[in-house]
Amino acid sequence: MLETIFIxxxxxxxxxxxxxxxxxxxxxxxxxxxxxxxxxVFILINALWLVYMERKVAGYMQARIGPNRVGPxxxxxxxxxxxxxxxxxxxxxxxxxxILFLLAPVLIFVPPLTIFSVIPFGKNMxxxxxxxxxxxxxxxxxxxxxxxxxxxxxxxxxxSLLGSMRVISQMVSYELPMMLALLGVIMIVGSxxxxxxxxxxxxxxxxxxxxxAFLIFFIAAVAECNRxxxxxxxxxxxxxxxxxxxxxxxxxxxxxxxxxxxxxIASAMTTVLFLGGWLAPFGLTFIPxxxxxxxxxxxxxxxxxxxxxxxxRVRIDQLLGFGWKVLVPLSLANIFVTGIGMYIYRxxxx
Amino acid sequence: MLRTETYTVNFGPQHPATHxxxxxMLNLDGERIVKAEPVCGxxxxxxxxxxxxxxxxxxxxYTDRLDYLAAGLQNQGYVETIEKxxxxxxxxxxxxxxxxxxxxxxIASHVLFVGVYALDIGAFTGFLLCFRERERILDxxxxxxxxxxxxxxxxxxxxxxxxxEGWLDRVxxxxxxxxxxxxxYDDLISGNEIFQARTKYVxxxxxxxxxxxxxxxxxxxxxxIDYDLRKxxxxxxxxxxxxxxxxxxxxxCFDRYFCxxxxxxxxxxxxxxxxxxxxxxxxxxxxxVPKVLKPPxxxxxxxxxxxxxxxxxxxxxxxxxKPYRVHVRRPSFVNLGFLDEMCRGGLVADLVxxxxxxxxxLGEVDC
Numbered sequence: 001m002l003e004t005i006f007i008x009x010x011x012x013x014x015x016x017x018x019x020x021x022x023x024x025x026x027x028x029x030x031x032x033x034x035x036x037x038x039x040x041v042f043i044l045i046n047a048l049w050l051v052y053m054e055r056k057v058a059g060y061m062q063a064r065i066g067p068n069r070v071g072p073x074x075x076x077x078x079x080x081x082x083x084x085x086x087x088x089x090x091x092x093x094x095x096x097x098x099i100l101f102l103l104a105p106v107l108i109f110v111p112p113l114t115i116f117s118v119i120p121f122g123k124n125m126x127x128x129x130x131x132x133x134x135x136x137x138x139x140x141x142x143x144x145x146x147x148x149x150x151x152x153x154x155x156x157x158x159x160s161l162l163g164s165m166r167v168i169s170q171m172v173s174y175e176l177p178m179m180l181a182l183l184g185v186i187m188i189v190g191s192x193x194x195x196x197x198x199x200x201x202x203x204x205x206x207x208x209x210x211x212x213a214f215l216i217f218f219i220a221a222v223a224e225c226n227r228x229x230x231x232x233x234x235x236x237x238x239x240x241x242x243x244x245x246x247x248x249x250x251x252x253x254x255x256x257x258x259x260x261x262x263x264x265i266a267s268a269m270t271t272v273l274f275l276g277g278w279l280a281p282f283g284l285t286f287i288p289x290x291x292x293x294x295x296x297x298x299x300x301x302x303x304x305x306x307x308x309x310x311x312x313r314v315r316i317d318q319l320l321g322f323g324w325k326v327l328v329p330l331s332l333a334n335i336f337v338t339g340i341g342m343y344i345y346r347x348x349x350x
Numbered sequence: 351m352l353r354t355e356t357y358t359v360n361f362g363p364q365h366p367a368t369h370x371x372x373x374x375m376l377n378l379d380g381e382r383i384v385k386a387e388p389v390c391g392x393x394x395x396x397x398x399x400x401x402x403x404x405x406x407x408x409x410x411x412y413t414d415r416l417d418y419l420a421a422g423l424q425n426q427g428y429v430e431t432i433e434k435x436x437x438x439x440x441x442x443x444x445x446x447x448x449x450x451x452x453x454x455x456x457i458a459s460h461v462l463f464v465g466v467y468a469l470d471i472g473a474f475t476g477f478l479l480c481f482r483e484r485e486r487i488l489d490x491x492x493x494x495x496x497x498x499x500x501x502x503x504x505x506x507x508x509x510x511x512x513x514x515e516g517w518l519d520r521v522x523x524x525x526x527x528x529x530x531x532x533x534x535y536d537d538l539i540s541g542n543e544i545f546q547a548r549t550k551y552v553x554x555x556x557x558x559x560x561x562x563x564x565x566x567x568x569x570x571x572x573x574x575i576d577y578d579l580r581k582x583x584x585x586x587x588x589x590x591x592x593x594x595x596x597x598x599x600x601x602x603c604f605d606r607y608f609c610x611x612x613x614x615x616x617x618x619x620x621x622x623x624x625x626x627x628x629x630x631x632x633x634x635x636x637x638x639v640p641k642v643l644k645p646p647x648x649x650x651x652x653x654x655x656x657x658x659x660x661x662x663x664x665x666x667x668x669x670x671x672k673p674y675r676v677h678v679r680r681p682s683f684v685n686l687g688f689l690d691e692m693c694r695g696g697l698v699a700d701l702v703x704x705x706x707x708x709x710x711x712l713g714e715v716d717c
Contacts (some may be wrong), residue, residue: 235699
């Protein structure tokens with residue numbers, strides 16, 4: 001019942017439209033729109049909640065309380081903040097490239113939205129079941145680099161430019177180990193389909209069979225999300241706010257919320273690839289699969305926050321050095337070891 | 351070859367990492383610093399000139415506003431200069447109270463430094479944790495002086511008020527708690543791998559150039575030169591206490607930072623001895639000084655070890671009730687002199703680490 005509640009709702013809408021005599025093409029279009037709306041609502045509500053959660057986690061880690069004024073336990077704090085940001089004037093400084101400057105905060109939400117369409121939230125619960133899902137996710141995810149660059153470049157500000165240059169070099173050097181780390185997983189599964197990757201973890205999660213890949217992937221994911229200790233892009237003590245420096249009001253809020261959307265994606269992908277996705281551990285199947293997915297996702301998100309409120313920021317040369325000199329060789333070694341392991345595995349005929 | 355150009359970035363005066371309104375004109379080659387030219391004066395209030403139109407006692411509150419993070423030390427430096435000029439003997443109990451406020455100020459200043467430095471390097475939690483301890487010290491100072499930051503506690507010839515009842519016990523409790531907090535800093539900040547990577551071998555300052563540029567305080571001692579006025583030329587009653595002068599080895603940002611952590615531990619040690627000794631010292635807290643101070647014609651220079659370095663006051667008297675000239679040797683300002691050479695060849699992020707490690711207070715730099 002609870003297990004399939006979202007799928008049931010989708011089927012109910014489809015049947016309703018079908019019985020009302022709506023042609024199949026229109027039926028599909030409507031279903032697509034429904035799924036899209038669901039994803040947008042999901043992202044926005046989660047982003048709002050994550051901002052609140054981050055401030056609470058930070059509060060407790062820093063021996064204080066965190067937001068507790070607006071709404072019960074301060075739950076409406078983010079809503080109030082966003083309300084304030086919306087009501088603010090959007091300042092367009094002189095000399096900026098107006099079109100690009102205004103386009104960047106709008107475009108920034110496109111990659112997360114697109115990616116969420118292929119992520120399996122639960123058993124058979126995904127907007128599109130793509131057979132190259134993994135490839136699709138990372139192809140789209142790297143697009144957000146470009147949008148940060150657009151924002152930084154069009155701002156006509158040296159701090160923004162420095163920040164966006166850092167984003168580019170950071171993404172280029174961390175995308176590579178991320179992909180190479182995942183090759184280990186792909187070799188074992190033999191498929192890029194996210195559902196199949198999850199199903200392959202029925203016996204053991206990949207965090208157990210691919211611990212090094214998990215570590216590399218997680219570090220690279222933190223870097224991809226521009227989170228501490230890799231938040232060089234907006235290192236506020238160095239370059240003010242990086243590409244966001246000139247943005248005000250909703251433009252800034254969009255970047256701000258997109259950061260949390262990106263964290264959700266990184267955590268969701270970690271869950272799918274290494275923590276068994278929606279699979280229930282220890283046979284606890286009475287809890288619905290989508291709930292398992294969220295629980296795991298939020299555990300990963302908590303680790304993200306934990307890191308953020310503990311570590312200082314690395315320097316750009318250390319960041320690049322770590323990426324190229326440690327993570328890339330390590331991930332290549334991981335592929336090699338995985339290959340040999342698989343060969344032995346097959347030779348023994350287990 | 352690609353033709354590249356350097357470009358100029360105004361680092362400040364409105365910038366989160368300059369600890370106030372300080373400006374560094376950076377000449378950058380990509381992210382590398384070619385030249386860093388400090389520009390100060392955005393917080394200039396003319397304290398030295400103002401002092402010429404105030405009576406000797408009225409100058410004391412102005413000294414608070416120089417280094418507002420360690421006001422107790424600033425007061426002490428000024429009043430001791432006037433006492434030197436007028437040859438006033440200060441009662442023992444007042445001396446002890448001054449030492450206690452001075453060392454508490456030093457700890458408050460260093461604790462804030464540790465927090466702000468962590469923030470400069472990017473660790474926000476360290477910043478807020480350090481405020482927690484600073485708060486306890488400020489509460490104590492508020493109880494004693496009525497003010498949380500600008501104490502104006504020292505008077506020419508003594509101190510403003512005796513310690514309230516039970517205050518010394520509360521100081522003792524806080525002081526005994528402090529080493530536990532310093533251990534937390536060591537765990538969270540000093541021991542952190544990334545923090546060390548960011549600060550070790552960054553902003554090298556050799557012992558020779560530190561002396562050449564007349565740097566002082568933990569900035570000097572981080573380079574391994576054993577020169578602490580409290581030990582080298584004991585003023586006030588520092589010769590009665592037993593303590594060590596922590597030194598660095600490499601002269602990098604980490605050593606300068608760690609010197610301060612160790613110095614706080616020594617301050618705790620001094621405070622414990624001072625509290626023990628003041629309990630056996632009774633008596634007046636003010637020497638017999640006339641209501642209207644008219645120091646004899648002449649001049650006096652006196653320097654103390656403030657939390658930032660050697661703080662010197664130079665006062666010229668023309669025999670009237672107002673100083674003819676007051677000059678302050680501000681350690682923050684002098685220590686900034688070497689900034690450019692420390693930064694060259696580093697990255698933008700290094701500038702933040704270096705500037706933070708000098709521990710400047712803009713009220714003092716611009717005077």
